[in-house]
Amino acid sequence: MKKIFIIAAVLSFALLQACKKDKLANVGNIQAPVITSPSADTAIIVTQADSSQILKINWKSATYGVSAVVSYFVQVDSAGKNFSALVNLGNVTSGNSVSLSYGTLNTLLTNGLNLAPNAPTSVELRVGSAIYGKDTVYSKIVKIALTTFKGVDRLWLPGSYEGYAPASAPTIPKQSPNMFEGYAYFSAAGNFKFTSAPDYNHINYGDGGNGTLTTNGSAGGIGYNSAGVYLLDANTSALTYSATYISTFGIIGTATVGQWNTSTPMTYNQSTGLWTITTALTAGALKFRANDGWDINYGPSNSNNLTGPMIFNDSSSINIVNAGTYTITIDMTQSKQVGYLYSVVPN
Numbered sequence: 001m002k003k004i005f006i007i008a009a010v011l012s013f014a015l016l017q018a019c020k021k022d023k024l025a026n027v028g029n030i031q032a033p034v035i036t037s038p039s040a041d042t043a044i045i046v047t048q049a050d051s052s053q054i055l056k057i058n059w060k061s062a063t064y065g066v067s068a069v070v071s072y073f074v075q076v077d078s079a080g081k082n083f084s085a086l087v088n089l090g091n092v093t094s095g096n097s098v099s100l101s102y103g104t105l106n107t108l109l110t111n112g113l114n115l116a117p118n119a120p121t122s123v124e125l126r127v128g129s130a131i132y133g134k135d136t137v138y139s140k141i142v143k144i145a146l147t148t149f150k151g152v153d154r155l156w157l158p159g160s161y162e163g164y165a166p167a168s169a170p171t172i173p174k175q176s177p178n179m180f181e182g183y184a185y186f187s188a189a190g191n192f193k194f195t196s197a198p199d200y201n202h203i204n205y206g207d208g209g210n211g212t213l214t215t216n217g218s219a220g221g222i223g224y225n226s227a228g229v230y231l232l233d234a235n236t237s238a239l240t241y242s243a244t245y246i247s248t249f250g251i252i253g254t255a256t257v258g259q260w261n262t263s264t265p266m267t268y269n270q271s272t273g274l275w276t277i278t279t280a281l282t283a284g285a286l287k288f289r290a291n292d293g294w295d296i297n298y299g300p301s302n303s304n305n306l307t308g309p310m311i312f313n314d315s316s317s318i319n320i321v322n323a324g325t326y327t328i329t330i331d332m333t334q335s336k337q338v339g340y341l342y343s344v345v346p347n
Helices: 002-029 102-112
Strands: 034-037 043-045 054-060 070-078 087-093 097-101 120-131 134-138 142-147 154-156 171-176 179-186 190-192 204-209 212-214 222-224 228-235 240-246 249-252 274-281 284-290 297-300 307-312 318-320 324-331 340-346
Touching: 034 120, 054 102, 054 120, 087 097, 087 102, 097 102, 204 222, 212 240, 222 240, 249 274, 297 340, 318 340
Parallel strands: 043 142
Antiparallel strands: 034 054, 054 097, 070 087, 070 120, 120 134, 120 142, 154 171, 171 179, 179 228, 190 222, 204 212, 228 240, 249 284, 274 324, 284 297, 284 318, 297 307, 307 340, 324 340
């Protein structure tokens, strides 16, 4: 009797599984999702200015022939790669669209597919669907042309002093999102522009008047009155700028001959972009400031270090322990890193 019961149970289980399988096999007429947008051969050009624009990928639902929760996922890969190195753009349950910003799309594809920036690339898009993690089917592939961009990490400074040639112009780096700052030497009075690339084919920033910038490519350059070093700041979001003439940098503090009253001037080298001085110091404090005033001054990141980064408008100072002759250098070129460096070397 017991054996008969066990056999019956086994047969019942097998029959139940067969029924389930038959039920999903009714799923034999599965219809894959169909992408409705973007359409084939759509061209998407991503720039910094439109990075917040939204791309919406829509599709018609898959049909499984049963009542079930359908999961969808959107995949993209470089054309011809057969989705061997795909990037997933989103997942939804019982939905028919995925939305993401151009900026997010740009990041996902430049990092995930290693696409070359600022050049059109053919990519393939598909939507997959599944129920219970099984019976996965894919839409037909939609091929689109995508141009990604590399975020601007510096601004070029073409101007009359160097023949308005962006490719050979000095640059200032990005300090924070939309904020650029740096020192540059202009060999003659004149005017200049900020450009987002070493050419005029991208965003150019001219003089908008009263300390503002304009992206109107036909606008004039920003005028300045004297040759020399300038501290330049540009906000490409607020479209504002400042250009401060630096007549001199100097050392100041109780370790210097001028104490806290007068800066001792340093010498600027046009070819290296460095400010230097060799002078006698006593035990005490040492800082740096421009134009013999406190509007532009720098302290060390660590008071006990004789070399390191400088911090703008920082109250700390370098602690000179031993009196003696020192060669003091500040590097405002940012050629080694984003930020300004100092060194105090005993002779």
